[in-house]
Amino acid sequence: MFDKVVIVGAGLIGGSFALGLKAAGAVRTVVGLERSPQALARALELGIVDEAATDPGAALAGADLVLVAAPVAQTAAILASLLPHLDAHTIVTDAGSTKSDVVAAARAVLGERIGQFVPGHPIAGRESNGPDAAIPDLYRGKKVVLSALPENDGAVVARVAEAWRRCGAIIHMLSAKEHDRVFAAVSHLPHLLAYALVDDIAKKPHAELLFQYAASGFRDFTRIAGSSPEMWRDISLANRDALLGELDAYVAQLSNLRTHLAAGDGPALEAVYANAQRARCAWIEAIEAAEPPPNADQESGK
Known part of the structure; x- marks a missing residue:
């Protein structure tokens, strides 16, 4: 070819x-x-x-x-x-x-x-x-x-x-604009969060003890923090506006969770967790299903 x-x-x-x-x-x-x-x-x-x-x-x-x-x-x-x-x-x-x-x-x-x-x-x-x-x-x-x-x-x-x-x-x-809006949510924000969590723990005075007991859940959540810092610095800055929007939405979500937790509102916490579980299960099923070859309309973006 x-x-x-x-x-x-x-x-x-x-x-x-x-x-x-x-x-x-x-x-x-x-x-x-x-x-x-x-x-x-x-x-x-x-x-x-x-x-x-x-x-x-x-x-x-x-x-x-x-x-x-x-x-x-x-x-x-x-x-x-x-x-x-x-x-x-x-x-x-x-x-x-x-x-x-x-x-x-x-x-x-x-x-x-x-x-x-x-x-x-x-x-x-x-x-x-x-x-x-x-x-x-x-x-x-x-x-x-x-x-x-x-x-x-x-x-x-x-x-x-x-x-x-x-x-x-x-x-x-x-389109370039649509691409950046989508990936700010599903790729760029997750990388930012993974880096932030590991950096936060690494800076704690008892970081060595924390990392000693970190297991598979921590490993899976933070896997992408092993990616190139130089590359992700550039990506974060290049898509700054869209990423800031997604970060603000995520901060609001964390604030809501903090409110539920402080109030001891178990049903509210469970509702968030259950919705996230359902959405993730549906996503996993979709990506694990064999994706059929795209037709001409799909490839043209129609």
């Missing part, structure tokens, strides 16, 4: 994309373009990339597709480094967890060539990072959101979608 794919950031996300394409026989050559020489060498050693490059010009020559898999705050600088070497046929996409800021950066940098950029976000990950965390089946059965732009040719979007499909992903379409 692709003669040459360039991965900017050959860690968990970019590396897994490369391995997924390779496993599907969908790419002839993968070139890694990485800011860390150590990570680049490791990606080459693990067979994630076939060639290692530190110069964008050498990396992009003849490239069909470029995936930018780096912290979202770096998007503008990365695209600026790529632009002088971008062939007319080369498609650029990204894997950032926010989209409005990425689109704004891409418009500012790429200008009239914005049609070559297709914003994307794979809904998959692990708490570990770097090339050693990359696996070929990370995206199998997982959603990938594409936030296609008005300037994107349909064939360009379809080509990016097919690349993700070859990795086993299921394609969904959301």
